[in-house]
Amino acid sequence: MASAHVVAGEREGDIASADRIRDAAIERFGRDGFRAGLRSIAADAGVTAGLVVHHFRSKDGLRRACDDHVLAVVREQKAKALTDGTATMLLAQLAEVERFAPLVRYLLRSLQAGGDLAGALLAQLAADAEEYLAAGEAAGVIQPSRDRAARTRYLTYQAVGGMVLWFTTHEAVLEPGPFQKLFRQYVEEITLPALELFTQGLFIDRSMLDDYLMYVPDPPPAGNAASAAA
Structure with missing residues (x-):
């Protein structure tokens, strides 16, 4: 014993x-x-x-372990936000954004470095996003999509690309304290416009979408049929 x-x-x-x-x-x-x-x-x-x-x-093995951990935290926090859908959850996450600053800084470094590991990281971010968006649909918080995978790729590219661009065009701050402050600034800048765009939309009607759909097939993918019907 x-x-x-x-x-x-x-x-x-x-x-x-x-x-x-x-x-x-x-x-x-x-x-x-x-x-x-x-x-x-x-x-x-x-x-x-x-x-x-x-x-x-090896260093690559250590980097993959870091990737796995960062992805797990992102997946957990996004799933909470997109299945809860309440202001309380949003405010709770905003209150502790500095806690995630080291993970965000790592993510930025990885994406800026490029290469196979960065490509694999981006692909996994998109795959994870598709899962938690699907969970949000099932929870009644997220609208269903005609093409969930395509929507997920677009949102991932926009979110990741925008974040990399924002931090690249601001001064590179390497010390933990200043980076946490910079990350707080980034979150505060994007939260209101992102929420407005995601909850209210951009166009006042759907005429542009309807015109586009006249020229492309419109059946929802099999995986989304149940969500669309609901």
């Missing part, structure tokens, strides 16, 4: 150290970019470089 407790404790210790390394990597990659070495990340986490390799095998 004692040995079982020892094994369980060792396993929990391994998970805790891996999480600590991952969190340190998110901070370091976000601050310095992906040129940051494993030794500096290990020092930030208070472990040896060998332990980093033990848990993640």
Whole structure:
């Protein structure tokens, strides 16, 4: 029995150290970019470089773990907002935006770096968005779409592209405190126009859509048929 407790404790210790390394990597990659070495990340986490390799095998392995964690947090928070649909949830999230600043800074660094890992990250952001938008439809908070996948890709490109452009055209702030302040400024700038656009729409009628639909097929995809019927 004692040995079982020892094994369980060792396993929990391994998970805790891996999480600590991952969190340190998110901070370091976000601050310095992906040129940051494993030794500096290990020092930030208070472990040896060998332990980093033990848990993640390589810098790419560590970066994928960071991607997975950032995506999981984004997915969780977006799902809450798009299935709850209340002002209370929105205000609660706005009140703690600084908590997410390290993850956003990491996400920006990854997308700006480009390459296969950035492409995979963007594809997973879109795939996750399709899932939580579908959950929002099922909860009666989101309007159904003629083409849910296409709408999701558009929203992902707009959101990610707009965020990257905004931060690229503002001064690059590398220290945690100033970046948190910059992230708060970004959120406050986009929240009202985004909510207005998403809740009220832009055009006063649907004539432009109706004219367009005269020239393209209009059946809802099979996956959206039930939502459209509801």
